[in-house]
Amino acid sequence: MNYPCENKKDEILSFSNISRSNLRADCKNCFGFCCVALYFSASEGFPVNKDAGTPCINLQSDFCCSVHKNLKTLGLKGCIAYDCFGAGQKVAQVTYGGYDWRQVPETAQQMYEVFLIMHQIHEMLWYLTEALRLKPSRNIQDELNSMLIETEKLTLLSADSLLKLDTTAHRFKVNTLLRQTSELVRNKFRDEQKTSSKRQKTLGQGRDFIGKNLTKTNLRGENLSGAYLIATNLRGVDLSGTDLIGADLRDTDLRGANLTNSIFLTQGQINTAKGDSETKLPISLTQPMHWLK
Ligand code: SF4
Numbered sequence: 001m002n003y004p005c006e007n008k009k010d011e012i013l014s015f016s017n018i019s020r021s022n023l024r025a026d027c028k029n030c031f032g033f034c035c036v037a038l039y040f041s042a043s044e045g046f047p048v049n050k051d052a053g054t055p056c057i058n059l060q061s062d063f064c065c066s067v068h069k070n071l072k073t074l075g076l077k078g079c080i081a082y083d084c085f086g087a088g089q090k091v092a093q094v095t096y097g098g099y100d101w102r103q104v105p106e107t108a109q110q111m112y113e114v115f116l117i118m119h120q121i122h123e124m125l126w127y128l129t130e131a132l133r134l135k136p137s138r139n140i141q142d143e144l145n146s147m148l149i150e151t152e153k154l155t156l157l158s159a160d161s162l163l164k165l166d167t168t169a170h171r172f173k174v175n176t177l178l179r180q181t182s183e184l185v186r187n188k189f190r191d192e193q194k195t196s197s198k199r200q201k202t203l204g205q206g207r208d209f210i211g212k213n214l215t216k217t218n219l220r221g222e223n224l225s226g227a228y229l230i231a232t233n234l235r236g237v238d239l240s241g242t243d244l245i246g247a248d249l250r251d252t253d254l255r256g257a258n259l260t261n262s263i264f265l266t267q268g269q270i271n272t273a274k275g276d277s278e279t280k281l282p283i284s285l286t287q288p289m290h291w292l293k
């Protein structure tokens with residue numbers, strides 16, 4: 001999503017330390033990469049069908065989105081959901097030192113390809129920082145820290161080196177740690193309930209919960225990774241220790257739900273769900289503006 005570009009500043013970015021702000025989109029310091037580099041289609045909530053490498057019709061000459069304030073009313077859910085995890089500004093300001101794809105059109109195609117690789121690396125960084133936030137166990141925390149540093153170093157590679165990177169092999173190592181983290185955290189929340197007298201329905205098998213009412217189901221410590229939760233009613237549900245990596249939360253009713261200690265949730269997922277001021281989110285995420293209107 002291309003955020004508003006008012007008050008555009010020539011801010012000097014520092015990427016010497018990993019911090020949350022480095023993993024959030026900073027569109028003022030980007031050149032609208034997501035609005036150019038990606039292929040997208042109108043049926044997925046984007047303005048029109050367009051090829052990768054073609055600028056969106058709404059991308060202005062200053063790289064800002066002309067309809068940003070109206071994305072919701074225009075039904076552009078794809079734009080609302082998109083999150084680059086800070087890859088856009090990294091490519092713009094670090095990899096290419098502030099040169100944009102209009103200034104150096106001969107390098108534009110390479111920039112788009114580098115952006116796609118950087119997006120993958122920043123997504124891994126996001127999940128690793130989330131894993132650390134969950135404080136699984138001392139041993140795995142050391143491994144997560146090492147992997148975070150190793151992954152962060154990749155983001156500083158030159159464009160040529162990034163293009164040669166084996167991201168699949170690196171992702172495999174990261175995913176192994178993420179799975180172990182999820183298991184440890186979910187076990188912790190499940191164990192806590194053994195002493196609780198509260199009885200609720202359990203989830204049962206399957207990944208498809210589209211349109212279902214799960215408000216009376218115990219989801220603490222559940223593995224809902226990759227689950228279809230489109231328009232599922234989770235109003236007021238406690239999702240502590242629930243793994244939501246890759247879960248489809250489009251129009252999921254999260255009003256009043258507790259996601260403070262949910263596992264591997266992203267801003268993009270939250271942006272597509274329904275919530276309100278009573279929805280509790282992890283400290284790493286923010287309530288979308290449209291929840292508060
Ligand atoms: S790539 Fe990221 S930083 Fe750049 S415009 Fe898109 S969301 Fe914003």
Ligand code: SF4
Pocket residue numbers: 001002034035046047056057058059060064065066067068076079
């Ligand atoms: S409408 Fe176009 S310019 Fe605006 S955020 Fe969506 S893709 Fe980017």
